Amino acid sequence: MLALLLAFAVLHSGGAALRVWGEERIGARAWRLLFAALSIPAAVVVIGFFIAHRYDGLRLWNLQEQPWIVPLVWVGTAISFFFLYPATYNLLEIPALLKPEVRLYASGIIRISRHPQAVGQVLWCATHLLWIGSSFTAWACLGLIAHHLFAVWHGDRRLAARFGDAFEELRSSTSVLPFRAVLDGRQRLVLAEFLRPSQLGIAIAIGVLWWSHRWIGVAATAFNRSPLGALLG
Incomplete structure (x- = not known):
C-alpha cells in the first residue's frame, strides 16, 4: 500500500512540479490530458487495492456495532468531500475542454483553509480508520496524510515562485489549519461564496x-480476481 501511494505521490506531485515545463512544450490542454491520463488510472489502482485489502492486518478496534458510528462516519466523510474537491469549481478544465490555468483563490473554502484538500484527506482518513479499525487502513491513512502534508509545502512553494508578492499576500491572510485565520481575525466567512452549483x-x-x-x-472481489489484483497480491 505504501509503495503504491509513494508511486502515486511521485507521479501526481511530480506532474504538478513539471506543469510549467510541460505546458511550454506541448501546451496547457495537452499537458492536462497527459497528466489526467496518468494520474486517474494510478488513482484507480490505489483505490482498488485499498478496497480489496482494507481489513488486512490486525484489527485494532471494532466500533461498527455502536449506534453512533454510522452517522458520525458519514457526516464526517460528507464534510471531507467539500474540502477534497474544490477543483470542481473549474470542472471543464479537468478534461481540458477549457484551457487549464493556475489561479490564486482567496474566497470560499480557501477562507477556511488554504489547502482544503489536505484538510479533507485528514478528515476522510479519520472517519474511515474509525470505521474499519485495521492496521492496513492505519498505514494507508499514514501514507495519504504524509503525501498531503508534503503537498502543502510543495503547493505553497510552487505558487510563491509563480505569483510572488500576490501569493505572499494570500498566505498572510489565510491559514493551513482550518478556521485559524478566521479565529484570529485575518479572514472572514462569506456565506454567499459557498452557494455555488459545484457544491x-x-x-x-x-x-x-x-x-x-x-x-x-x-468491487473488492472483482479487483482481487483481475490480473492487476493478482499481480499486486
Missing part, C-alpha cells in the same frame, strides 16, 4: 457514493 454537484456525488457502498464487497 450541489458534490452533494449529489456524496449521495451516489452512499448508495454505491453496498457494492464495495463486489
Whole structure:
C-alpha cells in the first residue's frame, strides 16, 4: 500500500512540479490530458487495492456495532468531500475542454483553509480508520496524510515562485489549519461564496457514493480476481 501511494505521490506531485515545463512544450490542454491520463488510472489502482485489502492486518478496534458510528462516519466523510474537491469549481478544465490555468483563490473554502484538500484527506482518513479499525487502513491513512502534508509545502512553494508578492499576500491572510485565520481575525466567512452549483454537484456525488457502498464487497472481489489484483497480491 505504501509503495503504491509513494508511486502515486511521485507521479501526481511530480506532474504538478513539471506543469510549467510541460505546458511550454506541448501546451496547457495537452499537458492536462497527459497528466489526467496518468494520474486517474494510478488513482484507480490505489483505490482498488485499498478496497480489496482494507481489513488486512490486525484489527485494532471494532466500533461498527455502536449506534453512533454510522452517522458520525458519514457526516464526517460528507464534510471531507467539500474540502477534497474544490477543483470542481473549474470542472471543464479537468478534461481540458477549457484551457487549464493556475489561479490564486482567496474566497470560499480557501477562507477556511488554504489547502482544503489536505484538510479533507485528514478528515476522510479519520472517519474511515474509525470505521474499519485495521492496521492496513492505519498505514494507508499514514501514507495519504504524509503525501498531503508534503503537498502543502510543495503547493505553497510552487505558487510563491509563480505569483510572488500576490501569493505572499494570500498566505498572510489565510491559514493551513482550518478556521485559524478566521479565529484570529485575518479572514472572514462569506456565506454567499459557498452557494455555488459545484457544491450541489458534490452533494449529489456524496449521495451516489452512499448508495454505491453496498457494492464495495463486489468491487473488492472483482479487483482481487483481475490480473492487476493478482499481480499486486
